């Protein structure tokens with residue numbers, strides 16, 4: 708799996724549609740202070756489903772939408788697409804190219820899609836789970852995050868290691884199964900109560 712390109716429109720400082728192709732050999736993005744380097748990385752995290760406005764350096768989610776400048780009006784919509792080369796089918800998808808898109812409107816409406824087909828955030832989380840790029844991924848370490856990781860308590864650090872080792876998916880599935888078992892047991896107990904009442 709390789710991130711081939713990113714399309715950004717109306718996201719933070721990127722008012723106009725901007726396409727960045729990540730060609731072979733690209734190792735970094737350089738530019739003057741405030742030119743939008745971090746915004747590119749945040750666009751990646753945001754498209755992958757980041758829900759915390761604070762971790763995107765904003766107060767509310769609508770802060771990701773271009774807020775206007777001296778020469779331009781604010782926009783009403785932010786949209787970011789990530790296009791992945793999936794020719795090895797590393798991502799669990801039949802497509803050899805996977806495009807995920809997140810669109811957000813100032814009125815709070817939010818749309819996610821995979822290969823231009825509308826989906827739920829959960830579908831995107833599932834697609835990237837344990838690939839190294841999913842929810843809570845360690846592939847992207849923001850400025851200041853290193854200190855946070857070192858300062859975290861033992862449990863939190865353990866969950867970081869579990870995520871990196873790829874066992875998080877199984878832990879999540881185990882907990883879901885446990886919950887279903889408990890619900891089933893509850894239903895069984897209820898049936899047992901009812902049958903004994905009928906007898």
Ligand code: ATP
Pocket residue numbers: 718719720721738739740741742743744745746747770771772773774775
């Ligand atoms: P540095 O090298 O200092 O870390 P950088 O190149 O990483 O800077 P960013 O932090 O990505 O720059 O971009 C900051 C710029 O993005 C600021 O000029 C800020 O005004 C602009 N910006 C952030 N959010 C928005 C928004 N919603 N609308 C318009 N511009 C925005």
